[in-house]
Amino acid sequence: MLLAVLIASCGKESSVEEDVSQYFIKCKIGSVDKTFKYKLLAHKEDVGNGVTNYSFSANATNDANNFEGVGFTIQLSIPVATGTTYKETDPTTDYFLAGIYNPNTQDPDKIFASRYDDGNPFQIKFNELTATTVSGTFSGKLYLLNSTDPNADSAVISNGTFKLKLQ
Template identity: 40%
Template sequence: MKTLSYFLMVATFASVTFSSCKKDSTPAPTPTPAEVATSMKLTSNGTALSFNQCQQFTVSANGLVQTEFIAKNFTNGKLSDDEFEVDIIHDPATLKAGQTYPAASSYAQKETADITYYPNDTDIFTTQIGNPQATVTITEVTATTISGTFSGKLFAWDDTAGNTVVYTITNGSFTAKIDK
């Protein structure tokens, strides 16, 4: 899944990067989805983190349609090793501003959210059903983007009981390009 998201984010960024820009007196056209500014920002254990690319993907697993927001940094033609994901088990076609999703307390629980952080290519930290502590709120839905806020507690991938908090996430926000 991460490889697919990296590819799509690289393709999106490359199309924006390699398109030419010319200054003239005509008004700027409405941006296409590939030109929409996206980002994710958050505070992790008191340290500000930001990602300069954020994409929304529609995922179907075990008959459940999910909305996934994947954020990475793209710098000097390369994607970073770190990644942040916000996953909502809700169909993106019906997302509306004001909807709030708590952390899941069981696997494949509808109308819930999961938050996952990959600080590098090997480590995974996520919300856990044994100690569900997270909230995701959709703040705006437009024709090209979905925005929201989030916070939560992340645990090691194998700490399913949620015994040891590794990351406390606060002030999370994102604006993601809608997957069309």
């Protein structure tokens, strides 16, 4: 009997660690394909009065000296609906949406953010939303954060997809 216990305890251990390689934020910025899979964050928070905030972000590398990253947040006073496209230019007050892209700078004047572009508004759509996972699509035009110049540099995000572990 002792031999049976010893043999069983020497068997292959099963890992309870989750495969984090399945989580990502991907998109095209301009004409360049980007994958953000480091320092992934997907956070849901009840902020009170029936309002829920979802925040998502990720970095392009694990290098502490590289600041390239993308993020977006949506704050809703209505329940999230999968399959619905949420746009920053929606005239309702049911939700607020914003996106940001840091091309690897510490200069806030060179970071891009959503700015209610009517022609190509920042938008997201949830394809799946469970207690543990969120996935969907996103796109839109971002502008230099501190500029009001309509001809300032911009970053066009297209083909955005995400799958993140919700925390």
